[in-house]
Amino acid sequence: MAAPTLIDGIKRALVLLALPSAGVLALVGGVDVIYGGEVAGQAYLGAIAVILGGVYLAAKYWNIRYTVGFVGAGVVAVVGAPSFVSNLIPETYANAGTLLVLLFVVLVGMRLLDKMEG
Numbered sequence: 775m776a777a778p779t780l781i782d783g784i785k786r787a788l789v790l791l792a793l794p795s796a797g798v799l800a801l802v803g804g805v806d807v808i809y810g811g812e813v814a815g816q817a818y819l820g821a822i823a824v825i826l827g828g829v830y831l832a833a834k835y836w837n838i839r840y841t842v843g844f845v846g847a848g849v850v851a852v853v854g855a856p857s858f859v860s861n862l863i864p865e866t867y868a869n870a871g872t873l874l875v876l877l878f879v880v881l882v883g884m885r886l887l888d889k890m891e892g
Contacts (some may be wrong), residue, residue, distance in 0.1 A: 778836065783843025790829065791875055794859060798822060802862055810832055815867025818859065826878040833882050841886045848879040861872040 798821045806814035833841065852875055860868035 775830070778840040780839045783840040783845075784847040786840075787844045787847035788851055790825075791848050791879070792855040794822075795825070798825070799862070802859075806862065811864050812867075815863040815870075818863050818867055819871055819874065822874060826874065830878060830881060830885075831884065833885050838886070838889050841889065845879060845883045845886055847892040848875075848882065852876050852879055 798818065800822055802814045802818045808829055835845075836844070852872065857872060859871060862868075868889045
C-alpha cells in the first residue's frame with residue numbers, strides 16, 4: 775500500500791471536519807429528544823472531543839505531505855464551511871464545538887511543525 779498523499783489528507787480533513795458524522799448527529803438528535811437541548815449540546819461536545827482526540831493521537835504517525843493536506847483543508851473547512859449544528863443544539867455549544875475543532879487543527883499544525891523540524 776502506498777503512503778498517503780497530500781490529496782488523501784485533504785479528503786480526510788473535509789470528511790472529518792466539514793461534515794459531522796452520522797453517529798454524532800444521531801446521538802445528538804436522540805439525546806435532544808429525551809433530555810433536551812442543553813444535554814444534547816454537552817453530548818455533542820463530548821462526542822467530537824473523543825473523535826478529534828483519537829485522530830490527534832493518530833496524527834503522530836502521518837507523513838508530512840498527508841499532514842500538510844489535512845491541516846490546509848482543515849483551516850479551510852473550519853473557516854469556510856457553514857455550520858448547521860446550531861440548528862440542532864444551542865448556539866453556545868455549537869460555537870464551542872467550532873472552537874474545539876479549530877484548536878484541534880492548530881494542534882495538528884503544531885505537530886506538523888515538529889515533524890518538519892525533526
